[in-house]
Amino acid sequence: MHELGLCDALLKKVDGLVRENELEGVNSVTIEIGTLSGVIPRFMEDCWEAVIDDSPYSGTKLIVVSVPGKARCADCGAEFIVDLEDMVCPDCGEKHLIPIEGNGMTITEIEAY
Numbered sequence: 001m002h003e004l005g006l007c008d009a010l011l012k013k014v015d016g017l018v019r020e021n022e023l024e025g026v027n028s029v030t031i032e033i034g035t036l037s038g039v040i041p042r043f044m045e046d047c048w049e050a051v052i053d054d055s056p057y058s059g060t061k062l063i064v065v066s067v068p069g070k071a072r073c074a075d076c077g078a079e080f081i082v083d084l085e086d087m088v089c090p091d092c093g094e095k096h097l098i099p100i101e102g103n104g105m106t107i108t109e110i111e112a113y
């Protein structure tokens, strides 16, 4: 599952930051997921629980914030909010869209102690 791999990578990143900054633990991790990334926030939360189980981060909360995807039309240059189910330019009706925002995952906050 796509989300499981992402959670695994996320945990490694968090672990790296904790070691680097000599922290003791993490209360919560906040991530932003773009609607164009195809990642399902609910699956992320479930997979997170699975990867932190039996790890030093068991109990760390994952907060997922969904951000709207933005794309540019390759034909007329219009920029607009889109979602994966409706990838059509509202201005000219073409489907040659280039994702410019909301097609990835970003860590926005780590609450550590």
Ligand SMILES: [Zn+2]
Residues within 6 Å of the ligand: 073, 074, 075, 076, 077, 078, 089, 090, 091, 092, 093, 094
């Ligand atoms: Zn267009």
